[in-house]
Amino acid sequence: MDIIARAAQLFGNLPALQISDRTLSFNECNSIAEGIASRLSSTGIRSGDIVATVSPNTPELLMLLLGLLKAGVIAAPLNYRFPEHLLSKTIKKLRPSLIVTSGTTSLPGSISITELLDSNSLGTVLQATTSPVPNNKAAVAMPSKAENMETMNQPVTIIHTSASSGEAKAAVHSFANHWYSALGSNENIPFGAGDCWLLSLPLFHIGGYSLLFRSLISGGALAIGKPDEPLGQSLQNFPLTHLSVVPTQLYRLLADKESTSFLRTMKAVLLGGSSAPKSLIEEAVRQHIRLYLSYGSTEMSSQIATTPAPIQGIQENSGRLLPYRKLKVSQDGELLVKGACLFQGYLREGKIQPQTDNNGWFHTSDIGSVNDDGSVTVAGRKDNMFISGGENIHPEEIETALMMIDGILEALVVPNPDKEYGQRPVAFIKTAEAEKPDDSTITEAMRSMVGKLKSPTHYYRVDEWATLPGSQKIDRRFYKKLNLLPPDV
Numbered sequence: 001m002d003i004i005a006r007a008a009q010l011f012g013n014l015p016a017l018q019i020s021d022r023t024l025s026f027n028e029c030n031s032i033a034e035g036i037a038s039r040l041s042s043t044g045i046r047s048g049d050i051v052a053t054v055s056p057n058t059p060e061l062l063m064l065l066l067g068l069l070k071a072g073v074i075a076a077p078l079n080y081r082f083p084e085h086l087l088s089k090t091i092k093k094l095r096p097s098l099i100v101t102s103g104t105t106s107l108p109g110s111i112s113i114t115e116l117l118d119s120n121s122l123g124t125v126l127q128a129t130t131s132p133v134p135n136n137k138a139a140v141a142m143p144s145k146a147e148n149m150e151t152m153n154q155p156v157t158i159i160h161t162s163a164s165s166g167e168a169k170a171a172v173h174s175f176a177n178h179w180y181s182a183l184g185s186n187e188n189i190p191f192g193a194g195d196c197w198l199l200s201l202p203l204f205h206i207g208g209y210s211l212l213f214r215s216l217i218s219g220g221a222l223a224i225g226k227p228d229e230p231l232g233q234s235l236q237n238f239p240l241t242h243l244s245v246v247p248t249q250l251y252r253l254l255a256d257k258e259s260t261s262f263l264r265t266m267k268a269v270l271l272g273g274s275s276a277p278k279s280l281i282e283e284a285v286r287q288h289i290r291l292y293l294s295y296g297s298t299e300m301s302s303q304i305a306t307t308p309a310p311i312q313g314i315q316e317n318s319g320r321l322l323p324y325r326k327l328k329v330s331q332d333g334e335l336l337v338k339g340a341c342l343f344q345g346y347l348r349e350g351k352i353q354p355q356t357d358n359n360g361w362f363h364t365s366d367i368g369s370v371n372d373d374g375s376v377t378v379a380g381r382k383d384n385m386f387i388s389g390g391e392n393i394h395p396e397e398i399e400t401a402l403m404m405i406d407g408i409l410e411a412l413v414v415p416n417p418d419k420e421y422g423q424r425p426v427a428f429i430k431t432a433e434a435e436k437p438d439d440s441t442i443t444e445a446m447r448s449m450v451g452k453l454k455s456p457t458h459y460y461r462v463d464e465w466a467t468l469p470g471s472q473k474i475d476r477r478f479y480k481k482l483n484l485l486p487p488d489v
Helices: 003-010 025-043 059-071 084-094 146-151 173-189 208-219 231-237 247-254 258-266 278-286 395-402 439-450 476-480
Strands: 015-018 024-025 050-054 074-078 096-100 110-112 157-160 170-174 196-198 221-223 240-244 268-273 293-295 302-308 325-329 334-339 345-348 351-352 362-370 374-382 386-388 391-393 406-419 420-433 460-461
Touching: 003 025, 003 059, 003 208, 025 110, 025 325, 050 084, 050 439, 059 074, 059 208, 074 084, 084 325, 084 460, 096 146, 146 173, 157 173, 157 208, 170 173, 173 208, 196 208, 208 221, 208 302, 231 247, 231 258, 240 247, 247 258, 247 268, 247 278, 278 293, 302 325, 302 374, 325 362, 374 395, 386 420, 386 476, 391 395, 395 406, 395 420, 395 439, 406 476, 420 476
Parallel strands: 015 221, 050 074, 050 096, 074 157, 096 110, 196 221, 196 240, 240 268, 268 293, 420 460
Antiparallel strands: 015 024, 157 170, 170 345, 293 302, 325 334, 334 362, 345 351, 362 374, 386 391, 406 420
């Protein structure tokens, strides 16, 4: 199925892409994508080939991804912030037929995006003569049985995991994975004609790429600001109705009165990525932001569970399981997932290696539970767990408790050697003020919330976090290796 042509047929001249100086319709995007697919074919690229892209979010990158999708080519968008040696290593493992960059990154054998787009392709595109009226039922019509056989299982992307627990893995997604992920997400947070969602997450991230399918299926428009444009500025430049953010982004927006006023006008602000401090959630609710919490993964093609409505206050769970997903809890508390959104496997040595057990379940390495009302609560990562005095300790539980304390913005907990207990938790914290709250205040609050054994033995204040290469994610392994205290302390 050509999902881009389908979108053009259904939504015609309705806005598909908002950029700084103009709006592109679904018809225009389809025309541009056809031109890119044709030029790819003329260079010898065929359906099933891999094309790696290295670029920040730009209209040209989005058009290229649509062209790759139309041509049946597997898109592998890479983190352009990676240092060159890491990019080269990742590309070597991918074995792509072509490498396309934004022009600011120079890689051996690569070409610029502009070489695949006509110089006027984003400025002069023939307009369609008609603009069909969207029909909600047609907008989410399922592919025919023949289309299922031909295209649904075809790989369309390779998205790398965040590498928060080791080396980034190349997750291969099929057309069906993205299709059903978008359907289930749109059922929970409606997104359609007249709406506009800002691409505030990078297109090399599953949370960014997944919006392409949500738009093409339902007729909602996407907006792309200029590279490195402050998020608050983008809020002013576009008629936004939807936004995806991580806690750091939301914190910065709420610190600005003008940005906060724009957030209040939105239908949905989707928060994911990591645990958020109590103060952040409370401020968002106080400001009447329609905030949704979410739990997801690259392997499940984005969202797994999301709150069914804007939250009204602090809550521990991440909402309910979305349609087309299945989840269960193993005997040791690990969350297992399956369903139409589950990826095909990791690409290794040029082959897709499935990652499911004999019953088709993918083991997420997340520890959690499913509540009586069907909501999903995530306690932490299985590979972050450590044992202290014979008890399993989940750092994320302690981090969440720390961020419930007024004045603590971010927290990271790691194990440190201890002569009596084997290991004890220590915490790194970022606070709103240099010395507040003080250690005694934190210790008293933590012992009342999680008990003495789980309370960190020491608190280290940080101004700036050590992060993973090319990412804003805290490098947990860096802090684990510090071994700040001797074993007999």
